[in-house]
Amino acid sequence: xxxxxxxxxxxxxxxxxxxxxxxxxxxxxxxxxxxxxxxxxxxxxxxxxxxxxxxxxxxxxxxxxxxxxxxxxxxxxxxxxxxxxxxxxxxxxxxxxxxxxxxxxxxxxxxxxxxxxxxxxxxxxxxxxxxxxxxxxxxxxxxxxxxxxxxxxxxxxxxxxxxxxxxxxxxxxxxxxxxxxxxxxxxxxxxxxxxxxxxxxxxxxxxxxxxxxxxxxxxxxxxxxxxxxxxxxxxxxxxxxxxxxxxxxxxxxxxxxxxxxxxxxxxxxxxxxxxxxxxxxxxxxxxxxxxxxxxxxxxxxxxxxxxxxxxxxxxxxxxxxxxxxxxxxxxxxxxxxxxxxxxxxxxxxxxxxxxxxxxxxxxxxxxxxxxxxxxxxxxxxxxxxxxxxxxxxxxxxxxxxxxx
Ligand SMILES: *Cc1c(COP(=O)(O)O)cnc(C)c1O
Numbered sequence: 141x142x143x144x145x146x147x148x149x150x151x152x153x154x155x156x157x158x159x160x161x162x163x164x165x166x167x168x169x170x171x172x173x174x175x176x177x178x179x180x181x182x183x184x185x186x187x188x189x190x191x192x193x194x195x196x197x198x199x200x201x202x203x204x205x206x207x208x209x210x211x212x213x214x215x216x217x218x219x220x221x222x223x224x225x226x227x228x229x230x231x232x233x234x235x236x237x238x239x240x241x242x243x244x245x246x247x248x249x250x251x252x253x254x255x256x257x258x259x260x261x262x263x264x265x266x267x268x269x270x271x272x273x274x275x276x277x278x279x280x281x282x283x284x285x286x287x288x289x290x291x292x293x294x295x296x297x298x299x300x301x302x303x304x305x306x307x308x309x310x311x312x313x314x315x316x317x318x319x320x321x322x323x324x325x326x327x328x329x330x331x332x333x334x335x336x337x338x339x340x341x342x343x344x345x346x347x348x349x350x351x352x353x354x355x356x357x358x359x360x361x362x363x364x365x366x367x368x369x370x371x372x373x374x375x376x377x378x379x380x381x382x383x384x385x386x387x388x389x390x391x392x393x394x395x396x397x398x399x400x401x402x403x404x405x406x407x408x409x410x411x412x413x414x415x416x417x418x419x420x421x422x423x424x425x426x427x428x429x430x431x432x433x434x435x436x437x438x439x440x441x442x443x444x445x446x447x448x449x450x451x452x453x454x455x456x457x458x459x460x461x462x463x464x465x466x467x468x469x470x471x472x473x474x475x476x477x478x479x480x481x482x483x484x485x486x487x488x489x490x491x492x493x494x495x496x497x498x499x500x501x502x503x504x505x506x507x508x509x510x511x512x513x514x515x516x517x518x519x520x521x522x523x524x525x526x527x528x529x530x531x532x533x534x535x536x537x538x539x540x541x542x543x544x
Contacts, residue, residue, distance in 0.1 A: 149534040150459030150527070157522035159336065163393055167386035177382040179203065180355075180364045184385040188342075191392040195310075196319050196327075198344030200351020202358045202378075203385055207306040207328025209358065209378035210341035211276070212239030214302050214324040216357040216375065217350045220245055220273045223494025226302075227267050228276045229259040230470035230504045231511070235328070236278055236304050237471060241482055246495045248272070249472045251504035255423035257281065257436065257514075260506070261289035268293075271495075274300040279308035279318050282334075282402070282431035283424060287313045287321045302326065306341075309334035310399025312429035323347055329388055334398050334431065337387035340380050399431050401521035405528050406432030409519070412532025413437060416539045418444040435517045436466060438510065446542040448513055454541070455515070458534035462517045469511065472502040 171177060171184050179185040189201050204210050215226070222244035228236055230249035237247045251263040259277045275294055277285040285303075294301045301322035305311075308318045309327065319325030324347070329340035343358075345351045355364060358378040361371035380388075407430070413419050420438040424430045439448055446454075452464035471477065477499035480487045489495050517531075 148457065148459030149537060150530045152459075152527060152530075154461040154518070155520070155522035155524070155527060157520055160387070160390075163390040164387050167390050168383055171382045171386045174382065179379050179381060179385065180359075182382045182385065184382040184389065185380070188385040188389045188392075191389045192342060192344070195317060195392070195395055196325070196344060198319070198325065199346050200348070200354055201342060201344045202354035203340065203342045203380040203388065204358050204378040205341065205380060206235065206339050206378075207233075207304075207326060207330060207333075207341040208235035208238050209376075210326035210328070210343035211236060211302065211304060212242060212376070213343050213354060213358045213378060214326055214345075215239045215243045215245065215274075217324070217353050218274065218300055222492075223271060223489050224273045225269060225271045225495075226274045226276055227259075227264055227272060227299075228471075229278050229280070230472055230502075230507050231257060231280060231467065232278045232304070232471060233306065233467075234471065234474075235306065236276060240276075244489050244494075245273075246271070246489065246497050247471075248497070249470065249499075249502055249504060251506045252280075252510060253286075253423075254438075254506050254510065255420075256283055256286075257422065257510060258283060258285040259290070261286055261293065263504070264290070264293055268297050268299075272297065272299060274302055276302045276304055277322070278304040278306075279311055280433075281422070281436055282308045282311045282406075282433040283422060284308065284311050284313035284318050284428045284430075291321055300324070306330075306333060307433035308431055310395060310403075310429070311431040314427045315429075319344070324350060329384075329391065334402065334433065335388070335391040335395065337384045337391065340384050340388055342380075342388075398521045401523075402432040402519060403429060405521070405523045405525075406430055406435055406519055408525060408528050409435055409532055412529065413535060416536050417543050418539045419535065432519045435519045436514050439513045439515065441513060443544055444539065444542040445544050448515070451538065451542060452515060454538045455534060458538060460517070460531055460534045462515050464515060465511060466514055466516045467511070470504055470507045472499045472504075477502075
């Protein structure tokens with residue numbers, strides 16, 4: 141076993157991009173000179189629709205306060221009944237499931253594919269019941285889900301598909317940008333995503349019946365078109381305001397550049413990790429474009445004489461910005477689900493007999509193994525080729541050091 145390098149292989153700090161600048165300032169200044177910062181007919185919001193549609197040609201849009209809000213709005217617009225089920229992968233952000241619970245629906249967690257970490261079609265098929273109404277595929281890390289399978293399952297069982305594109309700006313499934321296949325699509329502009337206004341989101345659809353009502357569900361059930369205020373359904377206020385729309389528009393101007401840089405860096409790192417014993421790379425379908433929200437790989441600990449935490453520590457000692465693990469547990473293992481503490485210690489739909497879901501009995505073995513052996517690395521558009529090559533070399537060096 142060779143010793144750690146005396147100098148870390150990655151001998152420069154993790155680069156951070158300048159994410160906002162003149163383009164954002166210019167549009168923000170424009171907004172500051174307006175008489176109103178309200179979204180309805182607001183010039184910044186109108187511009188945001190156009191900027192977004194240049195990439196994602198969805199006819200009906202509602203810019204909102206978060207990715208979580210975008211998913212909640214999509215679910216509310218579908219008007220499912222309490223106790224209806226929505227299938228969701230168990231490796232995701234809470235934002236994917238909060239709207240499900242708040243609409244009195246049941247998140248049904250399914251397992252992931254061991255190599256793409258995305259929702260597994262077989263697991264999805266097995267989870268379908270008479271109460272299933274929708275599937276919510278999450279394009280995790282910017283790697284597109286197997287949408288042909290998802291759409292086929294949905295068509296066969298008459299289910300709605302809501303695409304969670306929060307981590308996948310610019311990712312393409314078989315050449316087409318994510319979010320254009322499902323019935324409703326949701327995106328996030330939070331501070332960690334490819335494009336950001338601090339916190340924001342957007343939900344879109346080409347379905348007229350759903351689309352005409354998106355603003356209703358994100359804007360207190362007020363009818364901005366007729367101006368008549370007489371709410372007939374329980375909706376929330378998830379509006380985005382003009383300054384944030386201005387920032388989002390400017391960010392969309394950088395969409396292709398940011399995605400191309402991340403794609404190039406991610407694919408370079410991916411190629412550098414090919415064939416290294418003990419390293420199991422994520423699977424990227426050659427017809428797809430991964431937009432690298434981050435970079436995750438798995439360890440085959442049978443080929444390495446170490447533990448994952450020691451491996452991660454060795455990477456860090458070589459200057460690699462890496463950590464062992466991703467999210468701490470599959471979502472169903474969080475205390476909230478284990479205790480069913482959804483509404484002050486109660487779960488009304490279960491108390492009323494509309495579901496018998498028991499999250500203490502849920503187990504997704506592939507996801508649990510994945511969380512036990514994965515290594516997670518942030519990736520961004522400021523990483524140069526030289527920097528990325530050092531990261532690749534450091535990972536190879538550490539893996540060689542621990543090779544059995
Ligand atoms: C970030 C994220 C969300 C939620 O977005 P917010 O804007 O933080 O509410 C939903 N799903 C996934 C997969 C995410 O990564």
